Amino acid sequence: MPSASLTVPAQLDSLSVIGEFVNSATRQAKMSEREAWQVQLAVDEAATNIIQHAYNDQATGNIRIEWSINEGELRVTLMDKGQPFDPSSVPEPDISSPFEGRQAGGLGIYLMHKMMDDVQYVFDASGNTLTMRKRFAEPAVADLLRFNLSGRLDARGTVSSMTPINAAVEAGARMILIDLTHVSFLSSSGLRALLLVRREMNERQGILMLCGLQPQVDEVFVMTGFSQVFDIYRTTSDALQALSTRSEH
Amino acid sequence: MEITHKRMNRVDLIQVSGRLDAMQAPALKQKIEELFTEGRYRIVLDLSALEYVASPGLRVLIEARKKARDWKITDLEGGDIRLAGLPSRIREVFDLTGFTSLFEIYPNATEAVGSF
Numbered sequence: 001m002p003s004a005s006l007t008v009p010a011q012l013d014s015l016s017v018i019g020e021f022v023n024s025a026t027r028q029a030k031m032s033e034r035e036a037w038q039v040q041l042a043v044d045e046a047a048t049n050i051i052q053h054a055y056n057d058q059a060t061g062n063i064r065i066e067w068s069i070n071e072g073e074l075r076v077t078l079m080d081k082g083q084p085f086d087p088s089s090v091p092e093p094d095i096s097s098p099f100e101g102r103q104a105g106g107l108g109i110y111l112m113h114k115m116m117d118d119v120q121y122v123f124d125a126s127g128n129t130l131t132m133r134k135r136f137a138e139p140a141v142a143d144l145l146r147f148n149l150s151g152r153l154d155a156r157g158t159v160s161s162m163t164p165i166n167a168a169v170e171a172g173a174r175m176i177l178i179d180l181t182h183v184s185f186l187s188s189s190g191l192r193a194l195l196l197v198r199r200e201m202n203e204r205q206g207i208l209m210l211c212g213l214q215p216q217v218d219e220v221f222v223m224t225g226f227s228q229v230f231d232i233y234r235t236t237s238d239a240l241q242a243l244s245t246r247s248e249h
Numbered sequence: 250m251e252i253t254h255k256r257m258n259r260v261d262l263i264q265v266s267g268r269l270d271a272m273q274a275p276a277l278k279q280k281i282e283e284l285f286t287e288g289r290y291r292i293v294l295d296l297s298a299l300e301y302v303a304s305p306g307l308r309v310l311i312e313a314r315k316k317a318r319d320w321k322i323t324d325l326e327g328g329d330i331r332l333a334g335l336p337s338r339i340r341e342v343f344d345l346t347g348f349t350s351l352f353e354i355y356p357n358a359t360e361a362v363g364s365f
Binding site: 012013015016037040041044045048051052093095096097098099102104107108110111114 | 270272307308312350351
C-alpha cells in the first residue's frame with residue numbers, strides 16, 4: 001500500500017511544498033487530471049485553515065500530512081496540535097444568496113466537501129486530525145480511445161487530423177491508440193504534434209500507442225531517434241495485445 | 250502569481266496569472282487597494298492566465314467588489330470589479346460556490362473593459 005508522510009511548519013509558504021507532496025500521491029494513484037486537481041484544492045483548503053487558525057498567537061507549530069492509497073481510494077490526513085477546530089462547526093455558505101448578503105466565510109470547507117468523497121474530523125489527546133478520502137477509477141482497457149489517421153501529416157494536414165485527438169486529451173483521455181496505417185507522409189509538423197500528445201500522456205501517467213506505420217513514416221521516426229521514444233506496434237492487434245498484458249500486472 | 254497592470258482612460262486592467270491561494274491572495278488584495286486609494290474604482294480582472302484559485306482568492310474578489318460598488322463615482326454610477334476570461338477550472342470553482350452569479354463575467358478583457 002503506497003503511502004508517505006510529511007511534516008511542515010504551519011505557515012503559508014508551506015502550501016507549495018504541501019502541493020507537491022499531494023501531487024506525488026495523485027500521480028501514484030494514476031488519477032485523472034481533474035481528480036488530481038480536486039484533491040489538490042481540498043488539501044490546500046484544509047492546510048490553509050490549519051495555517052490560519054490552529055496556532056494563532058503561539059509560536060507556530062507543525063502540520064503533519066500523510067497519504068495512503070488502498071484499493072482505489074486515496075486517503076489524506078492532516079494533523080496539528082493547535083486549538084480544536086471542527087470544520088463542521090462552520091456554517092455552510094449560502095451559495096444562492098445574492099451579492100449584497102453574500103459572505104466569504106465557510107467557502108474553503110465547503111469546497112473540501114465538494115472535492116472529496118468523505119471528510120472526517122477528530123479532536124483528541126493527539127490534537128486535530130482531519131481525514132479526507134477520494135475514490136478514483138483505475139483506467140480499464142474499455143477506456144482506450146482509438147483514432148485512425150489518414151493522408152498526409154504535414155504542416156497543413158496535421159492540424160485537422162490531430163483536432164479530435166487533442167480534444168480527447170483535453171477532456172482527460174488516459175489511453176490512446178493512433179492507427180497510422182493510412183498515413184502516407186509524416187513531416188516534422190506531424191511528429192511534433194504526436195510528441196505533444198505523448199508528453200501530455202506521460203504527465204498523467206497515461207498510455208499513447210502508435211501502430212500501422214508505413215515504411216516511409218517509420219523511417220521518419222527512426223531517423224529522428226523518436227522510434228525509441230514512442231510505443232510503436234506493427235498492427236492494432238499487437239497494440240491491444242500489449243495493453244491487455246500490461247493491465248494484468 | 251504574477252500581477253500586471255494597465256491603466257486605461259476610465260478603467261484599470263489587472264491581469265492575474267499563476268496560483269491564487271492563501272499565500273498569493275494578499276498581493277492581489279494589496280494591488281486592488283492601491284487602485285482604490287488612487288480613486289480608481291472601475292477595474293477589470295483578466296483571469297485568463299490563472300491556473301488555480303482557492304477560497305482565499307475568492308474572498309479577495311468578493312470583498313473587493315463590495316468595496317468598489319459601494320463607492321459612488323457620480324450619483325448614477327458606482328465602481329465595479331468585472332472579470333474576464335475565466336479558464337474552465339476556475340469557472341468550475343465559481344459555479345460550485347455560486348460565485349458565477351456574483352460577478353459580471355466576460356469572455357475576454359476587451360469586452361469587459363468595454364462594458365464600463
